[in-house]
Amino acid sequence: MAPKLHSIIASPPVRAVLMCAKVLDVELELIPVDVLSKDHLKEEYLKKNPQHTVPLLEEDDGFLLADSHAIMGYLVNQYGKDDSLYPKNDSRLRAVIDHILHLDSSVLFIRGLLISKPLLFQKILPTEEKIKDLKEAFQILDAVLEKNQTKYVAGNSLTIADFSVVTTITCFDIFTPYAEFPHLKAYIERMEQESWYELNKEGLALNKKMIGELMNELKNQ
Numbered sequence: 001m002a003p004k005l006h007s008i009i010a011s012p013p014v015r016a017v018l019m020c021a022k023v024l025d026v027e028l029e030l031i032p033v034d035v036l037s038k039d040h041l042k043e044e045y046l047k048k049n050p051q052h053t054v055p056l057l058e059e060d061d062g063f064l065l066a067d068s069h070a071i072m073g074y075l076v077n078q079y080g081k082d083d084s085l086y087p088k089n090d091s092r093l094r095a096v097i098d099h100i101l102h103l104d105s106s107v108l109f110i111r112g113l114l115i116s117k118p119l120l121f122q123k124i125l126p127t128e129e130k131i132k133d134l135k136e137a138f139q140i141l142d143a144v145l146e147k148n149q150t151k152y153v154a155g156n157s158l159t160i161a162d163f164s165v166v167t168t169i170t171c172f173d174i175f176t177p178y179a180e181f182p183h184l185k186a187y188i189e190r191m192e193q194e195s196w197y198e199l200n201k202e203g204l205a206l207n208k209k210m211i212g213e214l215m216n217e218l219k220n221q
């Protein structure tokens, strides 16, 4: 049976896992979790994932794994025909991929989440300070891309780090435009040409519509 993915496509880390599964040609059974209706805070879900986040991977034998970065690494190791998306034997490339995955978790995604979570759940508009912090995160990634001069974010081949970074940056662009950063802009334009990018489009549009409408409503109050 296909592994289950508890998910909602409006979520960037969910879309990163969907892109990874597509490139690996792994089928996932999608189990909807409507975060806006607080499905993720129900007792049944909390028993599976005390972190109350999507995505959550669930195998038939009861194995559960939260966090998109961990899930993508697991999918490559467990189901990949090869490990090019997250190589085991190239310790330097793997370390660079890990760096970008941690940069996504600890700087890029979290700075966007610190804006979007209070906005969606408490209807609090972002402060200038929070937008400035997000912009600085974009600037950091721009500088990393400038320093590395590679086609993909961790080198000259596609890796799981690209799925994380692409979904995060395109989503939080609604708060501060990544196009102000030339290396970041060129990188996203390159990634938009890849077939797996298709899986970003519907969820990203849904997310931007929802956040855009909410911000307009709050600004007009």
Ligand SMILES: N[C@@H](CCC(=O)N[C@@H](CS)C(=O)NCC(=O)O)C(=O)O
Binding pocket: 010, 011, 012, 013, 035, 040, 051, 052, 053, 054, 055, 066, 067, 068, 069, 105, 113
């Ligand atoms: N580091 C986690 C972040 C996941 C995350 O924060 N997901 C959001 C949706 S985009 C969520 O489930 N938020 C609900 C909550 O934190 O209660 C990952 O990569 O999976």
